[in-house]
Amino acid sequence: MKQNSQVVGRSCDCAEGQCQAGEHYLDQLKDTVAFSMPNKRCGAFFAESIQGVGGTVQFPKNFLKPAFELVRSHGGVCISDEVQTGFGRLGSHFWGFETHDLVPDIVTMAKGIGNGFPLAAVVTTPEIAKHMGTALHFNTYGGNPMASAVGSAVLDAIEEDGTQENSHVVGTYFINKLRELQNEFDIIGDVRGKGLMIGVELVSDREKRTPLSIDIVGKIWEDMKDMGLLVGKGGFYGTTLRIKPPMCITKEDTDFSIDVMRKAFQNSCS
Numbered sequence: 001m002k003q004n005s006q007v008v009g010r011s012c013d014c015a016e017g018q019c020q021a022g023e024h025y026l027d028q029l030k031d032t033v034a035f036s037m038p039n040k041r042c043g044a045f046f047a048e049s050i051q052g053v054g055g056t057v058q059f060p061k062n063f064l065k066p067a068f069e070l071v072r073s074h075g076g077v078c079i080s081d082e083v084q085t086g087f088g089r090l091g092s093h094f095w096g097f098e099t100h101d102l103v104p105d106i107v108t109m110a111k112g113i114g115n116g117f118p119l120a121a122v123v124t125t126p127e128i129a130k131h132m133g134t135a136l137h138f139n140t141y142g143g144n145p146m147a148s149a150v151g152s153a154v155l156d157a158i159e160e161d162g163t164q165e166n167s168h169v170v171g172t173y174f175i176n177k178l179r180e181l182q183n184e185f186d187i188i189g190d191v192r193g194k195g196l197m198i199g200v201e202l203v204s205d206r207e208k209r210t211p212l213s214i215d216i217v218g219k220i221w222e223d224m225k226d227m228g229l230l231v232g233k234g235g236f237y238g239t240t241l242r243i244k245p246p247m248c249i250t251k252e253d254t255d256f257s258i259d260v261m262r263k264a265f266q267n268s269c270s
């Protein structure tokens with residue numbers, strides 16, 4: 001594993017205000033509408049604001065908003081899955097969809113709202129909600145008063161403890177520390193994310209973005225766990241470390257995490 005002294009940035013040839021990747025993504029969606037949808041009618045389009053288990057993949061600029069417009073123009077409703085991105089984790093905004101400057105028709109949420117307690121919710125427009133009354137729909141735990149009390153307390157804590165601001169400050173610190181770590185290890189192909197939703201993609205060849213062997217990723221992951229650091233794994237090849245810590249973590253916790261990661265990467269090449 002060779003050392004690299006250059007600061008690693010993410011280069012881009014697009015002109016100011018333009019995003020070729022966003023245009024390509026949109027063309028693919030247009031192709032799907034044109035060639036794969038019967039009668040070109042669409043039911044619904046689901047999107048996370050940043051893909052979570054998908055490997056902390058951020059959409060290109062100017063993709064999601066026109067994608068929503070395209071779906072709506074073909075009769076579909078647009079659903080934002082905020083299970084991972086919601087409740088201030090992205091730091092700059094309370095909801096991930098706000099970072100794309102759009103308003104969904106339906107928002108699904110869970111995890112963060114319960115802070116570990118099993119709780120989920122769906123929020124939608126009165127127009128869509130009224131249709132729920134025309135279908136048979138029930139949940140064993142729906143409207144559970146204990147879960148509702150937990151959710152309400154968690155919302156208060158998010159506000160009182162300033163966890164959104166903490167996600168912004170500590171998350172940015174974390175990402176910058178990881179970018180520094182990327183300069184030490186060529187095995188780190190990419191560092192991406194926002195706030196405390198961070199992905200570290202592991203590769204065997206940074207230029208070609210060849211995924212690191214899943215066995216080596218597994219060893220690094222176990223090694224980190226043994227040293228006291230729990231992270232997730234995801235992405236198409238399962239080679240992206242997914243870092244999504246509690247939103248109350250400190251810069252000291254981050255320094256500990258970086259030290260553990262450095263040691264695990266060093267161990268993997270010894």
Ligand SMILES: Cc1ncc(COP(=O)(O)O)c(C=O)c1O
Nearest residue numbers: 048052053081082083084110120
């Ligand atoms: C982004 C996202 N959406 C939905 C789900 C599923 O949520 P639930 O278990 O509440 O159905 C998950 C679970 O991990 C998730 O990460």
